[in-house]
Every structure is written in C-alpha cells, then in structure tokens.
Amino acid sequence: MKIALLGTGFAQAHAAVYAARGDVDVVMFGRDADKTAKAAGQFGFASSTDMDAAFEDDSFDLVDICLPVRLHAQHVLRALEAGKHALVELPLADDLDDAKRVAEAAARSSKHVFVDMFERFIPANQALFDAVRENTYGRLEQLTLWNMTAHLWPGASLGLKVLPLEAMHSDMDIITRTLGMPKDLTVTTVARDEDSGAIDATFRFHRAAARSSISSLMPKTWGARGGYTASFEHGILDTSSTMGFDGKPTGTLTAYTTDGARELALPPADQYTAMISHVMDVLAGKAENRIAPHSVLDALQLTLDLDQKVNSPH
CATH class of the missing domain: 3.40.50.720 (NAD(P)-binding Rossmann-like Domain)
Structure with a gap:
C-alpha cells in the first residue's frame, strides 16, 4: 500500500x-x-x-x-x-x-x-456504545464528558476559536451516537487569551441530559486528562484517562450497580494505531468501514452548532 x-x-x-x-x-x-x-x-x-x-x-x-x-x-x-x-x-x-x-x-x-473518528476505537468508549446498544444497564439518562489539557503541541492554539471543531468534535460524536441530536444546547465560555480557554456545553434531550467540558488552562505538568460518567437507569459507567507526552493514554473503567463496584478490563489500545489498522483491514476486504463520511454528519452538525454558540453568539 x-x-x-x-x-x-x-x-x-x-x-x-x-x-x-x-x-x-x-x-x-x-x-x-x-x-x-x-x-x-x-x-x-x-x-x-x-x-x-x-x-x-x-x-x-x-x-x-x-x-x-x-x-x-x-x-x-x-x-x-x-x-x-x-x-x-x-x-x-x-x-x-x-x-x-x-x-x-x-x-x-x-x-x-x-x-479519523479515533474516539470510536478507544476501549472505554466502545464499552459505552455497547452498553447503550445492548441495554446492559437500562436507558442512558445522563452523560458527562470532560477533557482538561495543557499545551502539549508546540505552536498549536487551544483557544475558543479552535476548541469546538478541533477538540470537542469527538465528544459530539459520542453524544450523538448514544443519545441522538439534542433538543437544545447551552454554552458557557472562559478565555484567558487567544490560545487558551474553556468551554462548558450542556445538552437537553427527551428524558436525558449530557454535558461536555473542555479546558486548555492547565499547566504543562498536568499533561492531558479526560473521561466520562454515564448514568443509566440501573448502573453507572465511569472512566478516566491520563495522556502523557508520548500520546498514549492509560485509563480505567468502572461499573457501579446495586451489586457493588467492578473494574472492567480494558484491552490495551492506541486509538490511532487501531484506527489505521481498521483502514487497512477495510481496504484488504476484511472489515466494513466504520468511519465513513455518512456516519459523522450528525456529530458534525452538533459540532458546528456548538461552534456557532461559542464564536458567533449573536
């Protein structure tokens, strides 16, 4: 190839x-x-x-x-x-x-x-998608996603103008894949300067709610951290991960039910390696394309709606 x-x-x-x-x-x-x-x-x-x-x-x-x-x-x-x-x-x-x-x-x-919807290949996200699809814990009622990062990429802006499209699109994909398109969207922002800021977005659905928060206000020693808490009728999935300078995250996923808390085993995976391996498998006729353009349109619509709220609020 x-x-x-x-x-x-x-x-x-x-x-x-x-x-x-x-x-x-x-x-x-x-x-x-x-x-x-x-x-x-x-x-x-x-x-x-x-x-x-x-x-x-x-x-x-x-x-x-x-x-x-x-x-x-x-x-x-x-x-x-x-x-x-x-x-x-x-x-x-x-x-x-x-x-x-x-x-x-x-x-x-x-x-x-x-x-490159790389987040679809992160094992903790796959576990969330599976739980929603298989109704493992009942209906998803609340989803909170968060990412807080330092400036780890020299020369790259992480200000309000770029955060929606370049840093929150993956969260919008997770939200639309698990809950669909929201009824409305509310946004709060903080700007330290042109290259550093934070966005907190909340989404309302029929009988459900979601939230996506991102911040680039962290010191370099913080690295990059993120995760989600998914609250279902009969249980909770909670995950967090830390990414160092090598770009390879480590993380945990815990399921909480009336029977107690149980840490779920996650296979080791580098999402970019997994994404490109999927591309090669599809081109070799070994898999169906899971990241085709038609599959990203809802997430892109929501991302553009978010960007409009952040950067053209009036």
Whole structure:
C-alpha cells in the first residue's frame, strides 16, 4: 500500500503508526522543503513539496489528509476524482454542505473514504456504545464528558476559536451516537487569551441530559486528562484517562450497580494505531468501514452548532 501523507504537523501522529507497519510505503508532502524533509526523515519516509503528485501519481493508493480543516473536503473530493482512497483528519469539513457533498461522492465511488473518528476505537468508549446498544444497564439518562489539557503541541492554539471543531468534535460524536441530536444546547465560555480557554456545553434531550467540558488552562505538568460518567437507569459507567507526552493514554473503567463496584478490563489500545489498522483491514476486504463520511454528519452538525454558540453568539 503506497500512501501520500499530506501535512507535517498532526500528520506525524499518523506517520508514527505507519512507521511501525511493514506493509506500507509512505511519502510525506508539505509546503516547506526543509521542514517536510526533517519530519519525514524521523520516520524513514521520502518527502515532497509537489502536492499535485499525491493525486496525479498512479502509484499512490491512499491519500491521508492532515491539513487545516478548511482544506479537508476539497482534498477528499480530489482524491476520489483521482481514483484514490482517502483518510481525512477530523472534522470532515467546516461546513455541513461540504461534508454532505463528500458523503454523497463517497457513496457513489468505488473508493473508500475514512474520517479519523479515533474516539470510536478507544476501549472505554466502545464499552459505552455497547452498553447503550445492548441495554446492559437500562436507558442512558445522563452523560458527562470532560477533557482538561495543557499545551502539549508546540505552536498549536487551544483557544475558543479552535476548541469546538478541533477538540470537542469527538465528544459530539459520542453524544450523538448514544443519545441522538439534542433538543437544545447551552454554552458557557472562559478565555484567558487567544490560545487558551474553556468551554462548558450542556445538552437537553427527551428524558436525558449530557454535558461536555473542555479546558486548555492547565499547566504543562498536568499533561492531558479526560473521561466520562454515564448514568443509566440501573448502573453507572465511569472512566478516566491520563495522556502523557508520548500520546498514549492509560485509563480505567468502572461499573457501579446495586451489586457493588467492578473494574472492567480494558484491552490495551492506541486509538490511532487501531484506527489505521481498521483502514487497512477495510481496504484488504476484511472489515466494513466504520468511519465513513455518512456516519459523522450528525456529530458534525452538533459540532458546528456548538461552534456557532461559542464564536458567533449573536
């Protein structure tokens, strides 16, 4: 499998996964020749500044798009037009109509499009999805999700302008997958400066409620921490995780019922490795695509609604 990896920033998270596999050949593409060569060299990849080659070179099977959000949809569409599979960082687009165009194009195409909804591959989240689907503890009544992080990514803003689309989209996916679309949404924000802030969003459903909180106000020694508490009719699932500088989280999941508290065993999993393994399995005909564009539209709609509340409140 030959892969064109577009981007030199967050693309390195994907690059680290590819570098550990023996079944891929990767070329990293970027605008700055020296920066791109340096980033690619860390993983033993070739580099290029000729972005057109990613689409025009017939030897590439998959285009992995880790570019600014505003460029996502157009590059996915270009990949499909060139007859290539596409993997795109989340969110799929910053406009719902663009996302729908991608979903429609993907449905018509013989090629696969994958959206990096990595949170679907986190074992604690899979346990939540399973509990809702299988009605293990009865109806889900309240869901609280939280993430609190330091600035661990040099040069990356974690201010109010970027937090909804680039940091809360995964929570919106969890909410819509477990409770559907809310009846209404209320938002409270705090801004320390342009690059640091906090958002608290609450969602009302018929006979249920949800909350998503995120903060980038933490000192670097804090690292990144997050989790959820899911309250069902007959039990609670509670999880928390801590991510260090290596980007690999450790965490626990506990079920509380009238019979007591029980820690549930979680398989060790790096969500990015799991996501890319899923992509490769689908392309090899071993699995059905679980992160296709049509599956992210509700979460994107809710994310854009949240972004509107945060950044264009009037």
